[in-house]
Amino acid sequence: MKPAAFDYIVADSLEAAVAALAGAGGEAKIIAGGQSLVPMLNFRLLKPSVLVDINRIPGLAFIKESEKTIEVGALTRHHQIETSPVIAKHLPVLGCAMTHVAHLAIRNRGTIGGSLSHADPAAELPMLALLLDASLEIASASGRRTVAARDFFLAALTVDLNDGDIVTGITFPKLPAKTGWGFEEVARRSGDFALAAVAATLTLSGGAIAQARIAMTGVGPTPRRAGDAEALLTGKPLGPDLIEAVIKLVRAGVEPESDLHASADYRRHLAGALAGRAVAAAWRRAQGKTA
Amino acid sequence: MTEPAEIHTRPKIVGARIKRTEDPRLLTGLGGYVDDKQVPRLLHVAFRRSDHSHARIRAIDCAAARAAPGVVAVFTADDMQSLVKPLRATSRMAGYHATPILPLASGKVRYVGEPVVGVIAESRYLAEDALELIAIDFEPLPVVVDPEEAARPGAPLLHEEAGTNVLIAREFKRGDVDAAIEAAPVRVKGRFRMRRKTAVAIEPRAYLAEHEAGRDAITLHSATQIPGIVRDALAEALDMPGHRLRVVAPDVGGGFGGKGSLYPEEIFVCAAARALARPVKWTSDRMEDLAATSQAFDEIVDAELGLDKEGRALGLRADVIGDVGAYSIYPWTAGLEPVQVVSFLPGPYRIQHYRGRVRAVATSKAPTGPYRGVGRPISTFVMERLMDMAASRIGIDPREIRARNFVRPEEFPYKTGSGIVWDRSGFSECLTAACDKLGYDDLRAKQAKARAAGRWFGIGIASYAELTGIGSRISVAPGMPINTGTETATIRIDSTGAVTASFGIASHGQGLETTLAQVVAEHLGARIEDIRIVQGDSSAVAGSTGTYASRSAVLAGGAATLAAQAVSEKVLVVASHLLEAAAGDLIAGNGRISVAGTDRSVAFREVARAVYSEMGRLPPELRDELAATKTYDPVFGTTTSATHIATLEIDPQTYEVRIGRFVVAEDCGRLINPLIVDGQVHGGVAQGIGAALYEEVVYDDQGQIHTASLVDYVVPSAAEIPPMDVVHLETESPTTLGGFRGMGEGGTIGAPAAVANAIADALSPLGIEINELPITPERLFRLIGAAQAKV
Numbered sequence A: 001m002k003p004a005a006f007d008y009i010v011a012d013s014l015e016a017a018v019a020a021l022a023g024a025g026g027e028a029k030i031i032a033g034g035q036s037l038v039p040m041l042n043f044r045l046l047k048p049s050v051l052v053d054i055n056r057i058p059g060l061a062f063i064k065e066s067e068k069t070i071e072v073g074a075l076t077r078h079h080q081i082e083t084s085p086v087i088a089k090h091l092p093v094l095g096c097a098m099t100h101v102a103h104l105a106i107r108n109r110g111t112i113g114g115s116l117s118h119a120d121p122a123a124e125l126p127m128l129a130l131l132l133d134a135s136l137e138i139a140s141a142s143g144r145r146t147v148a149a150r151d152f153f154l155a156a157l158t159v160d161l162n163d164g165d166i167v168t169g170i171t172f173p174k175l176p177a178k179t180g181w182g183f184e185e186v187a188r189r190s191g192d193f194a195l196a197a198v199a200a201t202l203t204l205s206g207g208a209i210a211q212a213r214i215a216m217t218g219v220g221p222t223p224r225r226a227g228d229a230e231a232l233l234t235g236k237p238l239g240p241d242l243i244e245a246v247i248k249l250v251r252a253g254v255e256p257e258s259d260l261h262a263s264a265d266y267r268r269h270l271a272g273a274l275a276g277r278a279v280a281a282a283w284r285r286a287q288g289k290t291a
Numbered sequence B: 001m002t003e004p005a006e007i008h009t010r011p012k013i014v015g016a017r018i019k020r021t022e023d024p025r026l027l028t029g030l031g032g033y034v035d036d037k038q039v040p041r042l043l044h045v046a047f048r049r050s051d052h053s054h055a056r057i058r059a060i061d062c063a064a065a066r067a068a069p070g071v072v073a074v075f076t077a078d079d080m081q082s083l084v085k086p087l088r089a090t091s092r093m094a095g096y097h098a099t100p101i102l103p104l105a106s107g108k109v110r111y112v113g114e115p116v117v118g119v120i121a122e123s124r125y126l127a128e129d130a131l132e133l134i135a136i137d138f139e140p141l142p143v144v145v146d147p148e149e150a151a152r153p154g155a156p157l158l159h160e161e162a163g164t165n166v167l168i169a170r171e172f173k174r175g176d177v178d179a180a181i182e183a184a185p186v187r188v189k190g191r192f193r194m195r196r197k198t199a200v201a202i203e204p205r206a207y208l209a210e211h212e213a214g215r216d217a218i219t220l221h222s223a224t225q226i227p228g229i230v231r232d233a234l235a236e237a238l239d240m241p242g243h244r245l246r247v248v249a250p251d252v253g254g255g256f257g258g259k260g261s262l263y264p265e266e267i268f269v270c271a272a273a274r275a276l277a278r279p280v281k282w283t284s285d286r287m288e289d290l291a292a293t294s295q296a297f298d299e300i301v302d303a304e305l306g307l308d309k310e311g312r313a314l315g316l317r318a319d320v321i322g323d324v325g326a327y328s329i330y331p332w333t334a335g336l337e338p339v340q341v342v343s344f345l346p347g348p349y350r351i352q353h354y355r356g357r358v359r360a361v362a363t364s365k366a367p368t369g370p371y372r373g374v375g376r377p378i379s380t381f382v383m384e385r386l387m388d389m390a391a392s393r394i395g396i397d398p399r400e401i402r403a404r405n406f407v408r409p410e411e412f413p414y415k416t417g418s419g420i421v422w423d424r425s426g427f428s429e430c431l432t433a434a435c436d437k438l439g440y441d442d443l444r445a446k447q448a449k450a451r452a453a454g455r456w457f458g459i460g461i462a463s464y465a466e467l468t469g470i471g472s473r474i475s476v477a478p479g480m481p482i483n484t485g486t487e488t489a490t491i492r493i494d495s496t497g498a499v500t501a502s503f504g505i506a507s508h509g510q511g512l513e514t515t516l517a518q519v520v521a522e523h524l525g526a527r528i529e530d531i532r533i534v535q536g537d538s539s540a541v542a543g544s545t546g547t548y549a550s551r552s553a554v555l556a557g558g559a560a561t562l563a564a565q566a567v568s569e570k571v572l573v574v575a576s577h578l579l580e581a582a583a584g585d586l587i588a589g590n591g592r593i594s595v596a597g598t599d600r601s602v603a604f605r606e607v608a609r610a611v612y613s614e615m616g617r618l619p620p621e622l623r624d625e626l627a628a629t630k631t632y633d634p635v636f637g638t639t640t641s642a643t644h645i646a647t648l649e650i651d652p653q654t655y656e657v658r659i660g661r662f663v664v665a666e667d668c669g670r671l672i673n674p675l676i677v678d679g680q681v682h683g684g685v686a687q688g689i690g691a692a693l694y695e696e697v698v699y700d701d702q703g704q705i706h707t708a709s710l711v712d713y714v715v716p717s718a719a720e721i722p723p724m725d726v727v728h729l730e731t732e733s734p735t736t737l738g739g740f741r742g743m744g745e746g747g748t749i750g751a752p753a754a755v756a757n758a759i760a761d762a763l764s765p766l767g768i769e770i771n772e773l774p775i776t777p778e779r780l781f782r783l784i785g786a787a788q789a790k791v
């Protein structure tokens, strides 16, 4: 479990990093927190000829609040997001999700840019980006572009990034007023990748749900939204029958895979159960109660 | 955590809650592990391992690897042939088939992960680069993965020369069990399955061999539990006398049995260092650890228990198949675990009629070996499940059925149907103490309420007995011809008054440096801080084995007592001369010898100086070295017993299991250090919870291992382990010197059964039996789904 030999370039600016990537002609890999990349190097699943270290690029680790959005720099560590008062205030579902990501030592190193770029099918951050309708800012030698989270995750471990691309930041719209949230996860152990996880937000208007968002991870190659269930909820107050209907819809709508830890059937079962709980928690929170 | 009041009031050093003296070193990074060792001109090994479960090796092409940058040598089995003689784990048991232990696979590979080629290079990185250049032409052979199929006549054979895959078959019986069970008014039975596990010590195995060319001598630094056994085995394999071989186990980061056997890689580094006249090191990575360190707990048990209407057991019969993997491990043999399952199945209960049959079946998987608890986690799981099944059939409480069946105090020593003899131990006392600690009756009342509200809340009891501190009359492994029943201690006071006590044991986390120092301090009157414990070194005493089988506190503690008493006599003779007082009036304590009732005293240091350094202070006949070597042999073994109780709740929608409380009441005789006993129980229970809920080595039907990293081999972390209550009882002093009983393994023995019973109890409204461990959320999902479909 030793990596094959590689060259190592420390980039001290975004320009230098982009240039180094462009110079390596597809043979390079960015290293951020290294928490997903280094195991793959050690297993020799990846043998890049060059590692471009972006950790010393100034200005890529930040949480910035503006009127309607929260912008998070790609190098922001999981632990910063977990403990940020700005996140706790405007995106509490994100702060809560972070406590389920790995262990503290890993959260001290792992970055949001790395997690989204890596796109593990059971990771929390891709699900949260999808839930919260975030968008990603991407830089390359040929300029900058913005991609919506909903278009970013293409397949397991596959995202809309080209060889020379660097994710520089993620923009989250703030949660609207009268919005409650829920986050539910089942993992084999504390800190493990999810067998299934569901996050939901419900925005109320009058006594009914004006907007419902439900996102899931661990139940398919990429995170996904439960569009049918969201549509079903819209315009109604939440009650036990509606929760049951959501559970059924979610189960019917996912196509999870089986692995060593859980069968597709169990994951499907979990997706429904967790969606029911997440929606119920969001409903309670939207009414100002504790979940 | 509570303990009986008497422990607080005990004035002595033995029994004191002393913090582990090795911990400051280990916790501040100042320990020295094999891989830390800096040696000039060190070479590094990487092994090309088999990716086939069972295959013939047609040809190996190492030419490109030999030419790769930094590579110094490449060895195959053929290259090793002239350097190493094959070893075999022999046994006196009839019908046993030994298998060869070689540094590299020869002719065939028999499991995925078996070492085939050893590459030696200037760094581990370069060695691994060269691995990719080796071409092995394998001819796949039929895999041998299902132990039941492998046991059938005509099955493909792993070891042709054995003529069968059944490496051992045994039967223990007493009375007429078939008649007893046929006639029993109540019968419960099941097919029980415990899935394969592996030890996962934090420090993986590591071996560094240094060759001293001038003497043709080898020092092997080995992360092993058994330096003495390894030394003796190497003497045979390398054809060298013991004084040119030294095996040192420095700080060792856990073993749990996984470091308790001789390994091919260990022989390899020694042979390679000798052939190349350079030091050679191999450190296992986690992938190798999961694929090629000994595995365990892989049994299928068909068992039936017959009882009378009051729930008294009449007869027990069982057929056990142990899936022992590809080789019969050295020195314990393939019989070690499966035979223990049938030996210990009757547990702490009075059962007149018994029959246990066992077959140890070779399969093309990693070899199995010792793992904390050896066999008894399985036997206890089966027996305790049967007890609960019977209790529910008859309609009595699980606590009550155990109380009715325990061997009673007046019946000790009691011989079980399999021939194990229990000396008096607190079987019923532990059950009572555990129930009291838990508030058992209250909890049952709460459970009734929770159940009425639709909650799945369970309480599980497991009681067991084990034989520990085994002496020379009993083989630790069935039929094994190596004596593991004696332990030698040498205690020496040097010219500065410092005390060095040397042992053959090899502490790898048990805190034996502390507990043995306590024993020595108590009997010698020295201060703990003046005592150094030397252990984990085959050169410390003439003959030794190591630390395993809950033996070290009993055996080394006994040897320490004898040697300390002998040295103390010498010290007192000298002190009596120096103090001009009768030896009988002297008291040794806290590093000084004083005349009782006076303020006159001398320090150990002054005694030592008088003996070794000062001219004319002592008459010549008193200038005897302040040293003694003593050997202790408890001859038989002594019984340790305990009751574990777990409470847990199962989420009715996600099927996650949350353990609430975990209570252990145990009788391990006299406690040397309650803090360390607590720690051993905590760690053992954590491993038992792993066995119950999480850990499973998975091979597919092609013999490929799927749990090759700690993402897939799921070991519980601190977050999954509940707080525990440990109650210590000392029901009766056993015959061992000092009254110690072994207690290093018990946590792992009781916990799987307690958790399994608690889950079955929680799910009893659905009529679900738990017959397979680990009981993962996935397995619960299937069991619950099937039960709900029936309703």
Ligand SMILES: Cc1cc2nc3c(=O)[nH]c(=O)nc-3n(C[C@H](O)[C@H](O)[C@H](O)COP(=O)(O)OP(=O)(O)OC[C@H]3O[C@@H](n4cnc5c(N)ncnc54)[C@H](O)[C@@H]3O)c2cc1C
Residues within 6 Å of the ligand: A029, A030, A031, A032, A033, A034, A035, A036, A037, A038, A074, A100, A101, A102, A103, A106, A109, A110, A111, A112, A113, A114, A115, A117, A118, A120, A122, A123, A124, A125, A161, A165, A166, A167, A168, A191, A192, A193, A194
């Ligand atoms: C034991 C363990 C448990 C874990 N458990 C969880 C868990 O429960 N949930 C979870 O979500 N994650 C988990 N992780 C993964 C962890 O969250 C990682 O930190 C994260 O997936 C990757 O972030 P990183 O910064 O370490 O990325 P790296 O490992 O450095 O990189 C990962 C990939 O992303 C690319 N990359 C990195 N940064 C950028 C960028 N700015 N632009 C473009 N590409 C980039 C790299 O080239 C690489 O391909 C776990 C990890 C470990 C080791």
